[in-house]
Amino acid sequence: KAGVTQTPRYLIKTRGQQVTLSCSPISGHRSVSWYQQTPGQGLQFLFEYFSETQRNKGNFPGRFSGRQFSNSRSEMNVSTLELGDSALYLCASSLEGYSTEAFFGQGTRLTVV
Amino acid sequence: GNSVTQMEGPVTLSEEAFLTINCTYTATGYPSLFWYVQYPGEGLQLLLKATKADDKGSNKGFEATYRKETTSFHLEKGSVQVSDSAVYFCALSFTSGTYKYIFGTGTRLKVLA
Numbered sequence: 001k002a003g004v005t006q007t008p009r010y011l012i013k014t015r016g017q018q019v020t021l022s023c024s025p026i027s028g029h030r031s032v033s034w035y036q037q038t039p040g041q042g043l044q045f046l047f048e049y050f051s052e053t054q055r056n057k058g059n060f061p062g063r064f065s066g067r068q069f070s071n072s073r074s075e076m077n078v079s080t081l082e083l084g085d086s087a088l089y090l091c092a093s094s095l096e097g098y099s100t101e102a103f104f105g106q107g108t109r110l111t112v113v
Numbered sequence: 114g115n116s117v118t119q120m121e122g123p124v125t126l127s128e129e130a131f132l133t134i135n136c137t138y139t140a141t142g143y144p145s146l147f148w149y150v151q152y153p154g155e156g157l158q159l160l161l162k163a164t165k166a167d168d169k170g171s172n173k174g175f176e177a178t179y180r181k182e183t184t185s186f187h188l189e190k191g192s193v194q195v196s197d198s199a200v201y202f203c204a205l206s207f208t209s210g211t212y213k214y215i216f217g218t219g220t221r222l223k224v225l226a
Contacts, residue, residue: 004156033213043202043216056213090156092214102214104149104156 002026004093004105012111018079021108025072025093032074033102034066037088046089049074050096081112115140119203119217126193126224134188134220136177136203144205146170146179146186147214151200160188160201193224 005024013019025032034046045058049068066076072093078085088109092102120135138144145164149157161170166181175190186203203217 006156035216042218045213045215048213058213092157101147101159101162102157104158106154106156 004091004103006089006091006105006108008108009106010109010111012113013081015081015083015112017081018077019081019110020075020077021089021091021110023074023076023091023093023105025074025091026103029093029095029103030072031094031096032068032072033092033094034074034076035090035092036060037090037107038086043090046076078110083112086110086112115144115205115215117203117205117215117217119201119220122200122219122221124220124222126222128195128224128226129192130224132188132190132193132197132222134201134203134222136186136188136217138184138186138203138205140184140205140207142207143181144207146177147204147206148175148177148186148188149202149204149216151202151219153199157202193222195224195226198222198224 007022031050033048036044047057047066048055052068063079068074088107090107091105094102116139118137147162148160150160151157161172163170163179169178177186177188200219200221202219204214206214
């Protein structure tokens with residue numbers, strides 16, 4: 001069974017640009033969550049999608065957005081990049097999204113210069 | 114609000130030493146509790162979980178017991194190996210409503226041969 005796949009693994013962007021990250025969940029999983037991981041703030045919840053609907057959103061500015069497609073694949077977009085957006089972005093998939101095991105991808109390392 | 118507090122790291126131990134990583138939580142309601150592990154360059158992997166009070170999760174020699182009276186979920190292992198060197202995250206999630214995991218800040222463990 002294939003795991004959670006995140007692409008790309010590494011990205012370097014310039015301030016002010018936008019970026020799109022992709023996540024393919026485990027087959028059959030309908031919930032996809034996104035987390036931002038930084039040394040200073042740890043793991044912070046961005047948003048969670050279930051069957052193409054955003055069910056919950058963390059405390060991030062509107063520059064951070066996401067969506068989920070009918071095949072459960074998800075994308076997140078960050079517009080007008082800032083230096084502080086440099087982080088490891090982790091995607092997690094699970095069957096239902098709560099109290100069940102979340103399977104994480106290896107993450108996308110975004111560096112904003 | 115809901116939160117997870119972990120002991121500060123790094124924790125440095127010699128091989129075969131006993132490990133305890135403390136985790137306490139604050140939650141309204143009855144969360145499920147998890148320990149995740151992150152090896153260098155990887156995403157998070159579920160180590161163990163417990164879904165109700167007094168449950169004990171165990172895996173690969175690691176154990177943690179859900180203590181409702183002390184709101185704790187401390188991770189223990191009787192004899193650590195060099196291969197256990199990683200960052201360990203305590204987390205909680207609910208059966209409904211919030212659809213997200215709340216993580217502690219992580220504790221880095223370094224095991225010396």
